[in-house]
Amino acid sequence: MYVRLVGSRVRSQLQYRASAALQIFGTTLIALLDLVTIVVIFDNVPELDGWTLQEVGLLYGIASISFALTDLVIGHLDRLPQMIRDGSFDQVLVRPLPSLLQVVASDFALRRLGKAVQGLGVLVWALTAVEVDWTAGRAAMIPLAIVSGAVIYAGVWVALATVAFWIVDAIEFVNAFTYGGNFLSQYPVSIFGRWLRGLVVFVIPIAFVAYFPALYVLDKSDGLGLPEWFRFASPLVAAVVALGARLVWGNAVRRYRSAGG
Amino acid sequence: MRLDWELARRGYRRYAAYPGATYAGLFTNVFFGFLLAYILLAVYERADVIGGYDVRDAIAYVWLAQGLLSVVASFGPSWIELAERVRTGDVATDLQRPVDLQRALFAQDVGRAGYQLLYRAAPQFLLGALLFEVTIPAEPVRWLAFAASVSLAIVVSFALRFIVNLTSFWLLDYRGTYLMALVASHVLSGLIVPLSFFPGTIGDVVRALPFAAMLQAPIDIYVGAPLGGSTALVLLLQGTWAVLLLAAGRALLAAGTRKLVLQGG
Numbered sequence: 001m002y003v004r005l006v007g008s009r010v011r012s013q014l015q016y017r018a019s020a021a022l023q024i025f026g027t028t029l030i031a032l033l034d035l036v037t038i039v040v041i042f043d044n045v046p047e048l049d050g051w052t053l054q055e056v057g058l059l060y061g062i063a064s065i066s067f068a069l070t071d072l073v074i075g076h077l078d079r080l081p082q083m084i085r086d087g088s089f090d091q092v093l094v095r096p097l098p099s100l101l102q103v104v105a106s107d108f109a110l111r112r113l114g115k116a117v118q119g120l121g122v123l124v125w126a127l128t129a130v131e132v133d134w135t136a137g138r139a140a141m142i143p144l145a146i147v148s149g150a151v152i153y154a155g156v157w158v159a160l161a162t163v164a165f166w167i168v169d170a171i172e173f174v175n176a177f178t179y180g181g182n183f184l185s186q187y188p189v190s191i192f193g194r195w196l197r198g199l200v201v202f203v204i205p206i207a208f209v210a211y212f213p214a215l216y217v218l219d220k221s222d223g224l225g226l227p228e229w230f231r232f233a234s235p236l237v238a239a240v241v242a243l244g245a246r247l248v249w250g251n252a253v254r255r256y257r258s259a260g261g
Numbered sequence: 262m263r264l265d266w267e268l269a270r271r272g273y274r275r276y277a278a279y280p281g282a283t284y285a286g287l288f289t290n291v292f293f294g295f296l297l298a299y300i301l302l303a304v305y306e307r308a309d310v311i312g313g314y315d316v317r318d319a320i321a322y323v324w325l326a327q328g329l330l331s332v333v334a335s336f337g338p339s340w341i342e343l344a345e346r347v348r349t350g351d352v353a354t355d356l357q358r359p360v361d362l363q364r365a366l367f368a369q370d371v372g373r374a375g376y377q378l379l380y381r382a383a384p385q386f387l388l389g390a391l392l393f394e395v396t397i398p399a400e401p402v403r404w405l406a407f408a409a410s411v412s413l414a415i416v417v418s419f420a421l422r423f424i425v426n427l428t429s430f431w432l433l434d435y436r437g438t439y440l441m442a443l444v445a446s447h448v449l450s451g452l453i454v455p456l457s458f459f460p461g462t463i464g465d466v467v468r469a470l471p472f473a474a475m476l477q478a479p480i481d482i483y484v485g486a487p488l489g490g491s492t493a494l495v496l497l498l499q500g501t502w503a504v505l506l507l508a509a510g511r512a513l514l515a516a517g518t519r520k521l522v523l524q525g526g
Contacts, residue, residue: 029441029444030440030443030444030447033444033447033448033453034453036448037453037454040454040458040459040460041300041304041454041458043458043459043460044304044308044311044312044458045304045307045308046307047307048300048303048304048307049303049306167281172282172285172286172288172289173285173288173289175289176288176289176292176293177292180289180292180293180296183293183296184296187300187303191299191300191302191303192295192296192299193295193299196296196299
């Protein structure tokens with residue numbers, strides 16, 4: 001009897017483990033999807049608006065590592081609407097800790113690190129494959145872009161997530177700009193329509209995650225015709241976005257009235 | 262038949278009850294539609310025809326795919342409902358009802374698909390067609406074939422989801438299989454780039470799989486570039502997948518039910 005009971009436990013855990021393995025595998029595959037798209041496109045055409053596969057690979061690498069870092073640290077913001085709905089956000093407010101910190105720290109899914117590793121792989125490949133006249137400045141730009149990019153994504157995410165304080169079901173609007181923004185930054189911004197380019201340069205500045213830093217690293221001309229210093233502006237933009245997000249969040253939390261009140 | 266109709270109406274009304282979710286979904290699909298359309302426009306700067314698609318076909322493809330996504334490959338909450346009922350054991354109650362489980366769920370899913378077709382796919386495609394130059398077939402026959410193909414796509418999609426859900430009879434935690442199915446349907450249904458963009462043999466193989474029958478097949482027929490050049494062949498292929506997958510679902514349900522009885526007894 002004991003053997004049978006233990007056997008059933010082991011079997012049940014193995015079943016869960018198979019599922020867990022599938023989950024990790026699946027997460028990695030999903031992260032690879034965007035890459036498959038890019039490879040399939042370049043199987044049909046040699047370049048995209050003057051960008052080669054290797055150069056787009058550089059955009060992809062910087063953008064995906066930045067996004068993966070953001071997702072790792074604050075991805076839990078996805079749960080904010082749920083926390084507002086079930087009232088657990090009210091508990092957050094009465095504790096003597098910053099509310100944003102509490103929301104994002106309520107979980108930490110290490111498996112999300114897999115995405116960053118995959119992005120790193122592509123980045124390393126792209127860096128060895130592109131023709132670049134390396135200087136100290138160009139080499140330093142890559143880590144700088146990744147960190148700035150992560151801050152920009154995070155700021156955008158936090159600022160947009162506050163929409164949930166007014167419209168609880170709005171999380172999918174936010175996804176369009178977070179996941180959509182990540183998808184967009186993997187391509188040269190110059191291919192997008194006028195309104196969209198304006199949006200991602202001046203309003204929701206995700207063009208500064210990968211596009212502008214990559215222009216500098218690859219010494220390419222800007223298809224948007226914007227000033228030269230935009231290529232170095234990512235850290236500045238990141239600082240502005242972070243500050244803006246802080247103000248928006250603080251303001252939203254102050255105005256927030258719980259449904260229970 | 263009356264019962265099926267009633268169930269389909271319930272399935273429709275259930276989605277109609279949450280217009281907010283519909284608008285949010287529409288917004289996201291439209292945003293991605295724009296991104297993909299611009300990417301493909303840049304691609305077609307360097308090519309005239311890819312895998313039988315010219316630029317107008319490709320843009321039509323983007324807006325049809327983003328619209329039909331909610332209809333055939335719905336990843337909403339309804340996706341894993343049955344799996345959750347299997348996990349909790351509630352499925353035992355479902356099985357005691359005097360209606361066939363697969364048939365009842367299918368009727369509800371047709372209602373759901375109808376709602377998504379009216380409120381997501383149609384407005385979205387119209388918007389895309391207004392803002393971009395897209396292929397609009399002139400022949401009524403092609404529109405008929407397209408409608409038939411979308412209907413078959415809904416059946417294949419339901420049958421496939423039914424099977425994925427039933428795996429939770431054996432795998433207690435269904436999230437892994439769910440995620441795999443999600444990945445497979447994302448890549449292999451041709452959601453992001455048309456499957457006809459895939460090179461040579463890989464392209465032909467993925468276009469013959471059931472995932473392609475959910476999204477790629479109807480759009481291929483719409484733009485007039487069906488696999489093997491024959492619309493009838495594609496419809497036949499879709500029909501075959503529909504029948505095979507429905508039958509496989511029934512067999513799985515029967516096997517799962519036996520297992521359920523053993524555990525409960």
